[in-house]
Amino acid sequence: MTEPLYKQVINTLIQRIADGEYLPGSMLPSEFDLAADLNVSQGTARKALVELELKGIVQRSQGKGTFVTVRTPENSLFHFFRLRTPQGQQVTPELLSTDVKIRASSKEERSLLFNAPKKVFEVSRVRTFKNQPLCHETSIVPIDLFPGLHERCPLPNALYVLFQQAYSCVVISAEENLTAGLLEDPVASLLQQKVGTPVIVARRQARDLLERVVELRTTTILTHGSSYNIDLR
Amino acid sequence: MTEPLYKQVINTLIQRIADGEYLPGSMLPSEFDLAADLNVSQGTARKALVELELKGIVQRSQGKGTFVTVRTPENSLFHFFRLRTPQGQQVTPELLSTDVKIRASSKEERSLLFNAPKKVFEVSRVRTFKNQPLCHETSIVPIDLFPGLHERCPLPNALYVLFQQAYSCVVISAEENLTAGLLEDPVASLLQQKVGTPVIVARRQARDLLERVVELRTTTILTHGSSYNIDLR
DNA sequence: TAGAGTTATTCTTATATAATAGTCAATCTA
DNA sequence: TAGATTGACTATTATATAAGAATAACTCTA
Structure with a gap:
């Protein structure tokens, strides 16, 4: 070789x-x-x-x-969660609501996800920080990689912990694309904000140990009391 | 030792x-x-x-x-410039305008910048992509680290190249904090956009070889035809 | 100009010693 | 005697040195 x-x-x-x-x-x-x-x-x-x-x-x-490496709820959440307070401290969000659906995948989702799954789970959740709405997340994962996921309610705060412990699927990297946007319903009302509030929309592709794209995630982020922090090298 | x-x-x-x-x-x-x-x-x-x-x-x-490592205009621009097209290609911006001022530093600037300089250069520029306004940047650098900077007009597309070549100051890392915002004047008119257009505002602290913060930069980014791309590990 | 040989450099492996952390039994103290 | 402290021993990673292999660029020659 x-x-x-x-x-x-x-x-x-x-x-x-x-x-x-x-x-x-x-x-x-x-x-x-x-x-x-x-x-x-x-x-x-x-x-x-x-x-x-x-x-x-x-x-x-x-x-x-x-x-x-063990993904604990603490380190897992923070590993990819880049929100910081103006003082540079970690933002520790709380889970306000979770919603799980099973549905057919869109063409785009099939083209991006590993194994082009026909059916996917869609996990939608709202997170808060200091009792203020912080962000809205929608995760799309192949149903065949995580069988029985919908029966595991309530889902934990950090999905990747569950992926590792229950499915031996270790998420180790992700790519995010951020765009600027304005809140629209229904997300605006979920976040208890006016329509038209400026937000950052983050679209993520998460990869596991074997470099397979196992999750698509869209996060809609309010940046009132925190900002999205990045280290550039 | x-x-x-x-x-x-x-x-x-x-x-x-x-x-x-x-x-x-x-x-x-x-x-x-x-x-x-x-x-x-x-x-x-x-x-x-x-x-x-x-x-x-x-x-x-x-x-x-x-x-x-040599900072060429190409690699320097791209090293910290994370905008990508929806197809994942590098965005290669063009310089539309540049404006250089010398002014006293604010208290916050002094607290962040290396050596707490009393006077700073403020370099403001507008970049375009495919003839469309893309972003507005304001760089703040200590005047004593870069003497004569204002006489070097026209400033090159990539400031860090100049820093390295003319001042032996090598920028190697940076931290950015992104927030969502709405365009206001005068930046709105500089970017030829309506007031209220959603934007990403990126605040950067750039560090040199010796870990000194040598630049503060605020970039106001339109994300119509591109997005801010991040690799998470 | 093509190709063989030379040289300079990085890559890979091998080995030895130091530093660190855990375990467990012996010892000291109240 | 109970509990804490100490010290010896083991296992493991961290650091340092050295040497041979592989690779790429260069030079000389025919």
Whole structure:
């Protein structure tokens, strides 16, 4: 093979995690054991593990070991949730309402989602911050990837935790496209705002470990007491 | 020192680049030469260089060498410019107008900018895309960091290129905070839009190699034919 | 100008030592 | 004696050095 060894190791480990062979929160074999297992040097195993840590797939700490990253309600919510107060503090939203539907997918949804599913779940929710409406989210996920999702009511605050724990589907990256917009009904009334209030509309494509697009999400955000924070490199 | 060797190497190299000892586009010494120079092993020098590449400060290619990253008008503009068409293509804006002023800084500007400058340049510009107004930018930079900036008219499309080439000031990271807003005059008329058009307002703090905040920028963005694109990890 | 050979550079692997964290039993103290 | 503290031991990752392999650019020659 022409692909670097450490990349092969990375792919092997990602596959094992995706297969549920290494479960969230469990400890991976040590660098030496992994190296022996995969017939590479400890340094190569190390390079792979460091890169996996960089991707947020595992967490390492000296003297303890390497662990598959667990999505807790706290870290999961914040991982992709970029709203901050003017003072730079995390915004911790609360869930006001949740609504789940099953429906046929649109042509565009099929073209974007993994496996072009015919049916999808549509999860709509309103979040608040300090008892003020903050944002309205609509998540679209393939029904065949998450069977029985609608029976799991009430759905948790952070969907991705559920995806990982119940379906071994680990969301690790996402792309968002933001546009400026004006509130219209019915979202305006859900957010208890006037029609015409300026908002940021964020359209997200979320990808799992295997780079599959497993969720489309549209978030309509009020930016009265918070702003969408981004680090550019 | 208790700090790891390779971090000391990183800091040394960053300092040298900031001092103009290694100029943009120039080749750094080889891993071996650098190691000999700094009395470390080649592997340690390597680790430092890899990290610098990760930060975007240098570019490496096998068989050629390691080079200080050059901000060209093309890559500089795009590095922090996240607007994309609905098809996902880069938006390449054109400069419609530029306006440079010297003025006293506000209290807030002094508190944010490096060295709390009393006087600042204020560079205002309007960009277009496909002959349509796209965004309005206002950059605030300390006058003492960039002496003579106002005499360099016409200013180039990308300010950061000028900062690097003329002032050895390399902008490598930035933080932006986005809010939703409605256009008001005078920006509305500059963008040839009605008052009340929804926009994204992006407030940026740009940092240089030494982590100093060297620019405050406010961009007012129309999102008719493009959207603000973000990769979340 | 085509191609072989040379050189410079990064990439990969190997090995050794240091630092860190956890475990458990022995010891001290009230 | 109960509970806390200490210290020895083990497992693990972090750091550092070194050396060989692979790659790309360059140079010389026919």
